[in-house]
Amino acid sequence: MDKAISQLVFTIIMLMFFIFAAIEATQFKELASYFPLYLSLVAIVLMVIEIIRQVINLKKGNEEERAELLHPHIGAALIYSGILILYAVMVYVIGMVLASVIYVFAFLYFIAKTKLWKAILITAILIGAVIGFADLMNLYWPKSLINILTVIFV
Amino acid sequence: MIEVAMEALRVVLDPSRILYIFLGVAIGAFIGVIPGLGGTVGMAIVLPFVFGMDPFTGMALLIGMIAVIHTADTFPSVLLGIPGSAGSQATIVDGYPLAKKGEAARALGASFTASLLGGLIGGIALFLAIQIARPLILSFGSPELLMLSLLGLSMVGVLTGKNPKLGIGAGLFGLLLGSVGAAPSVTEYRYSFDILYLQSGIPLPILALGLFAFPVMVDLVAEKQGSIAKEAKIGSGIFKGVKETFQHKFLVFRSAVLGAIIGFVPGLGGSVVDWISYGLAKQTEKNTENFGKGDIRGVIAPESSNNAKEGGGLIPTLLFGIPGSGTTAMLLGGLTLMGVQAGPRMLDQDLDLTMSIIWTLILANIIGAIACIFLAKYISKVALVQAEILVPILLVILTIGAYQSTRHWGDIILFFAIGIIGWFMSRLGWSRAAVLIGFVLATPIERYLWISISRYGSGWLTNPGVIIIGILITLIVIGSIVMARREKAKGGPTIG
Structure with a gap:
């Protein structure tokens, strides 16, 4: 299993988790929502930047980087x-x-x-x-x- | 202060607590000897069992274990050339060549003595830090403590992962996991989805076991670690090594002080402390041509520093409530499980407990080093245990441990679910330590934020302490991203 692809998939899953956490946080009482909502928003921005970077890297990707495996066994x-x-x-x-x-x-x-x-x-x-x-x-x-x-x- | 220290010593010397120190030392020695395990896994295993103990006894067990892991992890490093834990990698450089020359006992003797002295210096560093930092820490309010928590978390995020953005992302993930359950400022259950089990939040031992112990078990059995060598001969000359360590007392002192300082910085320590002290020894010592070929000073320097690091690492953990690694995060969680809140209180109401931790650290280092010196022949055999034998045994212990958290089946399900996430994180270079630290700091950060806003409005943002720490956080995050880019431009290792 290609490590770079696995990394991208995992980062997308994390992005989905943070989006879900942000949407869910809007349902909480006002005082209880600030902390998880703002955390999720920061995390979403970070994950989007990271996903774009990973996709660009994958397109450029050298053979050596692509050959790296998620796990040797x-x-x-x-x-x-x-x-x-x-x-x-x-x-x-x-x-x-x-x-x-x-x-x-x-x-x-x-x-x-x-x-x-x-x-x-x-x-x-x-x-x-x-x-x-x-x-x-x-x-x-x-x-x-x-x-x-x-x-x-x- | 001295009176409190003496009273704490009396408490620690209580026979029941000495028994727990011995138990902790035995577990720590076992964990240290097995390649692939380490302080974080050891802590995850023991943590569920401290629930309900009195803090002095629980700390005797936890600190007893942490203190000797870096003493015992020398066995596989010297005898097999495999690091027993992340902090004993540099020991291999000279320890393993010494073993190949038939001088394993000399290397081990020097290493155990250096570990003992390093551990003592680490304990003293913690004691001195309390004396020096006490007035400053007691003057901190919620805004400063909030910023310090964020500083610790961002440092761990950018320093422990291979990619700073993923490190910070991991910290945020931990903070979100920590916000599951009851909100501190208002009656509201967050992310509990009407599941009763989740209403009291995710238990820390489950998160720790899943993130750290489960991936280790999978990798141990899949990569067949720990069964590389068939025998580990020690030979004789252990006391020659002991004597040599005392002959290099200045090297021991220098390396230990360096270890304590590195341990103090959140996110550092762990896998770099031994390399830094090894490098420094090589640069500052005379006649270094034998370094890398079996020079005893190449064993003494890293071993002095990796034990001293534990004392240094406890300074931010206990005094500010900011853990600098996965292990100290669990220690902090352990304190919470026993009803103690780390932070400025540890220098005031709970000063006796802080002192007892220092004494336990010192005693455990002495007991661990003596046990390793005299039982080296027997302990070394543990390093040869086949990984596949170890895994089912660990699994049974971990499952029982996991179930003790809330005695609900949710504990076991969550342990395996988090375990799978933890395995992917470990393979993909996401900082699991940052997740754990974020989780532990979630409640205090939200509470400090809530108190700061409700007491000072937005005025707390203009506090000099807050501004200084805020600038530090910004510099660390931006600096780490710039450095990671430069590293990549040079062709250094990156993930994803």
Whole structure:
């Protein structure tokens, strides 16, 4: 993925965000609107200048600058981002402890390619430490679908 | 002042707080040793857990961690030739050649001692700054504090990013994110879209975790960092390095003072402090022909300055409430989570807390350096941990940490959503530190603005302090844009 194009797309997204923030700010009570409204307006001006500069640069663009990539391993980065997000989905569906056990073990065994005993050992130590620490610090666990269904049906 | 300092020392030496300093030091050492992590990520991980702690204990944990990161980050720099954090890049230049010559222990011994002395000098600089700046800071009103906040934010914006306009844009983005939730001047929920979760604003730990920790995890696993070397031999001679550092005491002092001064300037520090002190050592020392080939002074200079920088960086953070980096922004947020407001109050009502921070900084540097010297053989093994093993472990800890912010599922969703934005920002050269600092400063800036207008009308704009700081901001912004253009004309690196 071309870095210069990605930069332009991201700057346009930011411009849209600032425009949205400015429009939304006009709906607030007068005193609450000044701060976000003026910030957004300054940001919009900056982003427009920056987008024009980037478009001119892209048109002139030398080969070296165009060859720069967003990430040297973009495919891997996107896949791993998805794998990290999968953990959140698992926590929501089956709960924190069970999701962590399955996820950490699977990650270590299938992605990190650690030996089976090592994957089991690291998972056990991590989960033990997390449960102990959570107990010590009175931490809260995220509620899962199973928790919610249990409360409803049992 | 001395009485308050002694009372603060007594508070810090309480066994429960010493325990938290040790915990902070242990976490900091671990974070420092792992290449690719660093102070900001470490802070993001620990921050959610300080919620509800008393400020003295919470600060013991946070400062304990920050203080030793630049001590422990020497391990990968010297042993593997990979910077442990942004502040230890210059150490590689002479540290790694020393390790290749079989003198890794000597380099590490010198580095830990230089870090210890640098950290102490940084702590003393913070103490002296309080004595000198106290009358001046206590005379500041809301207009001056507003302008100082804008000065800090614009400096971070133009100095931390690769493109000043994007840096300022990132700061504005942070300010807007900080305005989500209840408005300070009137009853109004802004950008909450009738979602209950957003009515109390975006939690700082979530923003910090998303912006800094998530991108690191993706890059660690995608780029397979941290698994480059198979072994890291230390050898013997660690105390030879310790002795040599004392022999170069003037170099240590010079570099540490320089580090504290650079740390004081918002937006500087971080990745430049080590290079500046290395360059200065090379220019001012005699017989520099071995610099770059394994000269011990090339290790001592950057290591003295990067630890001293932390003390210097705390001066604007604590005294003005202006963080100069992502790490200090989170520290400031941590103080807010514990019910303390940084700024002039830290020299008045909360002076005891400020003093306890100085003591913690000093103690953590001593504990960290001693632990690194005596446990070097064991700690160094952490640097060899495969990145793929580390990532799922970090993910579990971060997700639990994220959920502690408001104990709402919104925390976890927001963590991943901001994480993706943070990843793009990190790849495209947008300053994430500026976003975070903008976020932290949003409420104080709006409050100072509101107080200035309601109390002085437009008259505050003619205050001498306001005019001077305003001119400074203009000069910095215009100067940085002109310099960026010149750099580009010379063929220097630019983004987009």
